[in-house]
Amino acid sequence: MNRTVARLTVRGLLGRRRGVLLLVVPALLLVISVIARGADVDKHDLAVNILGTLSLGTLVPILGLVVGTGVIATEIDDGSIVYLLAKPLPRWKIITTKLAVAIVTTWVFAAIPTLLAGLIIYGTKDNLAVAFTLGTLVSGAAYSAVFLLLGVVTRHAVVAGLAYALVWESLVGNFVSGAKTLSVQQWGLSVAKAVAADGSLTAPVALGVAIPLLIVITVAATVFASVRLAGMTLASEE
Amino acid sequence: MSLPPEATAHRTAAADSGVIHNIGYRSYQGPRLGRSYATRSLFVQSLRAAYGLGRSGKSKVLPMLVLGVLGAPALVIVALAILQHSKQLPLDYPQYLSAFSLFVVIFLAAQAPVLMSRDLRHQTVPLYFSRPITRSDYVRAKFGAMVAAMMLLMTVPLVVLYVGSILGGLPFGHNTGHFLYGLVAAALYAVLYSALGLLIAASTPRRGFGVAAIMGVLVVSSIIAGIVFNLSVGSGGQVLDSAQWSAVLSPSTLVDGLVNQIFGLAENPNTTHAPGALGVVVFAAEIAVLVVGSYWLMLSRYRKI
Numbered sequence: 001m002n003r004t005v006a007r008l009t010v011r012g013l014l015g016r017r018r019g020v021l022l023l024v025v026p027a028l029l030l031v032i033s034v035i036a037r038g039a040d041v042d043k044h045d046l047a048v049n050i051l052g053t054l055s056l057g058t059l060v061p062i063l064g065l066v067v068g069t070g071v072i073a074t075e076i077d078d079g080s081i082v083y084l085l086a087k088p089l090p091r092w093k094i095i096t097t098k099l100a101v102a103i104v105t106t107w108v109f110a111a112i113p114t115l116l117a118g119l120i121i122y123g124t125k126d127n128l129a130v131a132f133t134l135g136t137l138v139s140g141a142a143y144s145a146v147f148l149l150l151g152v153v154t155r156h157a158v159v160a161g162l163a164y165a166l167v168w169e170s171l172v173g174n175f176v177s178g179a180k181t182l183s184v185q186q187w188g189l190s191v192a193k194a195v196a197a198d199g200s201l202t203a204p205v206a207l208g209v210a211i212p213l214l215i216v217i218t219v220a221a222t223v224f225a226s227v228r229l230a231g232m233t234l235a236s237e238e
Numbered sequence: 239m240s241l242p243p244e245a246t247a248h249r250t251a252a253a254d255s256g257v258i259h260n261i262g263y264r265s266y267q268g269p270r271l272g273r274s275y276a277t278r279s280l281f282v283q284s285l286r287a288a289y290g291l292g293r294s295g296k297s298k299v300l301p302m303l304v305l306g307v308l309g310a311p312a313l314v315i316v317a318l319a320i321l322q323h324s325k326q327l328p329l330d331y332p333q334y335l336s337a338f339s340l341f342v343v344i345f346l347a348a349q350a351p352v353l354m355s356r357d358l359r360h361q362t363v364p365l366y367f368s369r370p371i372t373r374s375d376y377v378r379a380k381f382g383a384m385v386a387a388m389m390l391l392m393t394v395p396l397v398v399l400y401v402g403s404i405l406g407g408l409p410f411g412h413n414t415g416h417f418l419y420g421l422v423a424a425a426l427y428a429v430l431y432s433a434l435g436l437l438i439a440a441s442t443p444r445r446g447f448g449v450a451a452i453m454g455v456l457v458v459s460s461i462i463a464g465i466v467f468n469l470s471v472g473s474g475g476q477v478l479d480s481a482q483w484s485a486v487l488s489p490s491t492l493v494d495g496l497v498n499q500i501f502g503l504a505e506n507p508n509t510t511h512a513p514g515a516l517g518v519v520v521f522a523a524e525i526a527v528l529v530v531g532s533y534w535l536m537l538s539r540y541r542k543i
Binding site: 021028032035036039041045046049050053054057058059062065066069070073074077156157158159162163166167170171 | 451
């Protein structure tokens with residue numbers, strides 16, 4: 001961790017009006033849960049639908065994508081990363097600092113609203129709110145690491161990340177059940193299932209598979225991103 | 239008023255030393271092709287850029303991949319229908335578009351920033367305006383190019399379905415009619431998606447952010463429309479017509495519902511459709527307002543550059 005790098009990253013990520021734009025995500029989640037609270041339907045299904053599909057399934061990947069690539073890919077893209085790389089600072093430290101900022105931002109903008117939304121819709125019954133919050137925390141961290149790696153590796157990080165999050169996790173995962181084993185979203189769901197009351201959630205991936213994979217992917221993505229950044233030359237592109 | 243002699247002498251001396259040589263510059267005498275030609279060129283160039291033509295090999299990968307992925311299921315569907323000697327395609331033309339709309343959205347999200355954000359990012363927009371084209375010409379050309387690109391993307395699978403079903407001996411009249419419905423749906427999707435996508439792309443010079451924002455708006459809105467639909471179904475389980483109003487929340491369900499209702503394609507109450515005549519009017523009005531509003535916002539955005 002380097003405090004200056006962290007400060008600059010936060011400013012780049014949330015400065016000007018960008019932080020306000022990111023606030024759209026929690027606002028949306030809270031508004032829809034307040035509306036949903038008044039509806040006369042099965043609250044359990046509703047909570048699973050909103051917390052699982054909307055929050056864990058869509059908002060967390062998109063937020064993770066914007067934040068994970070936003071902490072480093074934008075700097076690589078406009079070339080200002082060279083000023084950071086030229087400093088006498090180990091490059092893995094740059095990666096870990098930026099990753100920490102990304103993870104904390106994802107947590108603040110996704111996990112806390114998920115907890116609030118869960119409490120609004122379903123209260124503390126079945127531990128559902130806490131379960132989904134925990135799922136959001138772990139998958140948010142994994143998404144941040146994976147998308148940060150993508151931002152270092154390719155200039156088309158956002159498109160590649162979207163292809164993974166929406167096509168692979170949602171579309172392919174719906175048809176090919178094996179694809180769910182390799183899906184951050186399902187790992188998060190698996191963690192959520194372990195915390196929630198018995199029988200209130202179903203997750204296709206076992207916890208014994210999900211936790212090692214979450215840790216391995218997060219650590220491997222961070223290490224690989226550090227290696228790639230360490231090998232990055234200062235020459236300008238094109 | 240005559241000047242003193244020394245001053246006149248001085249002036250002639252200065253004039254002698256500063257001779258401008260005629261080195262044969264000539265002004266352009268050929269035909270001026272004018273505004274409409276420049277706009278047309280910008281349209282063609284943007285349409286090609288949307289498919290990566292005239293750009294690097296890497297930028298061709300995604301649009302061509304989406305085109306292929308969108309067209310491949312049409313081939314499979316046609317092949318199945320012919321092999322099984324069925325009387326009807328398993329998936330109707332407009333339904334095909336709504337079933338695979340995710341790929342259309344991906345194409346929009348990836349290519350709209352290509353058309354808009356790059357010019358903003360490299361500050362080439364002022365260069366365009368130093369030519370005869372005006373700001374509204376620029377927006378018109380870009381919008382036209384995006385609509386044409388999207389239309390092309392969606393027409394390919396429809397044509398595959400149509401040609402395949404005619405060759406397979408499926409009823410000609412029915413298929414021609416539904417093919418035309420499909421084209422209308424494609425045109426509505428193309429215009430509405432392009433308007434929204436280009437507006438978002440024009441508001442940010444960062445390509446990545448534009449991609450994520452377009453994707454976020456379209457995907458999240460359709461998920462919210464789904465959740466609200468489920469909310470209004472109620473615990474009874476039967477779908478009321480009032481639940482169909484949830485379609486106004488998302489561009490994709492909006493077009494889907496309007497097309498299904500106008501052409502009478504909604505066979506069961508679960509299919510998205512505009513509820514009644516009032517629904518048709520409201521859905522059509524919302525599409526018109528969204529398109530005109532986004533176009534107007536784009537115009538005012540470029541007025542400031």
